Amino acid sequence: MDMEAWSFGSMRALYMEYVRRTEPYTMQIDHFHPFYEIYYLLSGSRIYFVQDRTYTVEAGDLVFISPNVLHKTLQSRDPGHERFVIHFDDAYAGQQFGGHAKLLLEPFRQASPVLRLPPAEQRTADRIVRRAIDEIRLKPPGYELVPPRALTDLLLLAGRYVRDFPLSAAEDDRSPKIAKISDVVRHINGHYGEPLKLGELAERFYVSPYHLSRTFKEVTGFTFSDYIALTRIKEAQRLLRDTDRSVADIAIATGFDNFSHFGKTFKKIARRSPRDFRRESRL
Numbered sequence: 001m002d003m004e005a006w007s008f009g010s011m012r013a014l015y016m017e018y019v020r021r022t023e024p025y026t027m028q029i030d031h032f033h034p035f036y037e038i039y040y041l042l043s044g045s046r047i048y049f050v051q052d053r054t055y056t057v058e059a060g061d062l063v064f065i066s067p068n069v070l071h072k073t074l075q076s077r078d079p080g081h082e083r084f085v086i087h088f089d090d091a092y093a094g095q096q097f098g099g100h101a102k103l104l105l106e107p108f109r110q111a112s113p114v115l116r117l118p119p120a121e122q123r124t125a126d127r128i129v130r131r132a133i134d135e136i137r138l139k140p141p142g143y144e145l146v147p148p149r150a151l152t153d154l155l156l157l158a159g160r161y162v163r164d165f166p167l168s169a170a171e172d173d174r175s176p177k178i179a180k181i182s183d184v185v186r187h188i189n190g191h192y193g194e195p196l197k198l199g200e201l202a203e204r205f206y207v208s209p210y211h212l213s214r215t216f217k218e219v220t221g222f223t224f225s226d227y228i229a230l231t232r233i234k235e236a237q238r239l240l241r242d243t244d245r246s247v248a249d250i251a252i253a254t255g256f257d258n259f260s261h262f263g264k265t266f267k268k269i270a271r272r273s274p275r276d277f278r279r280e281s282r283l
Helices: 090-104 119-138 143-164 176-190 198-204 209-220 224-242 247-253 259-270 274-281
Strands: 003-009 014-021 036-043 045-050 053-058 062-065 071-075 081-088
Touching: 003 119, 003 143, 014 119, 014 143, 036 045, 036 053, 036 119, 036 143, 045 062, 045 081, 053 176, 062 143, 081 119, 081 143, 090 143, 119 143, 176 198, 176 209, 176 224, 198 209, 209 224, 224 247, 224 259, 224 274, 247 259, 247 274, 259 274
Parallel strands: none
Antiparallel strands: 003 014, 014 081, 036 062, 036 081, 045 053, 045 071
16 A cells, blocks of 8 residues: 555644655645644655745654645655644634634744754654544544644644744755745745746846756746746735735736636636635635
């Protein structure tokens, strides 16, 4: 068997998923989502692209992904790995965490999304995760009580640690190649509303278009054009959800010079039209 998996809960509230793979794997879905994600690597190693940086993730590391942040995992040196993922949304956090929400969500506000705990704390995190996995897999009576407690315990452990030892932006993965692509990604993130052509960016960053295209995919896991489209649609979703601007204005503001192309791209990524997305997000 090259894959083993099981899950708990609903994507609309609290969701947990365990996956073990023995074959090489790179995430095929280019995505962002409106809920929080905690990624815990139990074994193996992975490359994780988050926002505008690429990180090496080792067994025992926690990765905290805030809502609507582009991210993707890529194959590292090890062909297999085990990981545990937790999803929860703002509504769940508000109901479950109450006045402690600021502390428990602190790991999502750090300069780096990757938390490598000291040995004692890491062993505690591992026990929390493995107990949740066993309960979800075996389903003994009352197992449903364990996953919510596991989330709170994990966030409390991480939140207390980063309050005392805030995470700075990691520098260990900053090879010249990765640093160059990070610069390109930050440029795209800041100028998505403008025309962005491969050749023009290659000239701006002093590389050939072929080299930029190939290296961008290698470092981030995204193709150059897919990353731009995802970044623009992510911002379009924010504007549709949080403002009353017209759909046509939002298309222009997010870099689309063709309204039909905007509608088709939005529906391909969001699986619904811009107007349907706005209506559903406000229900």
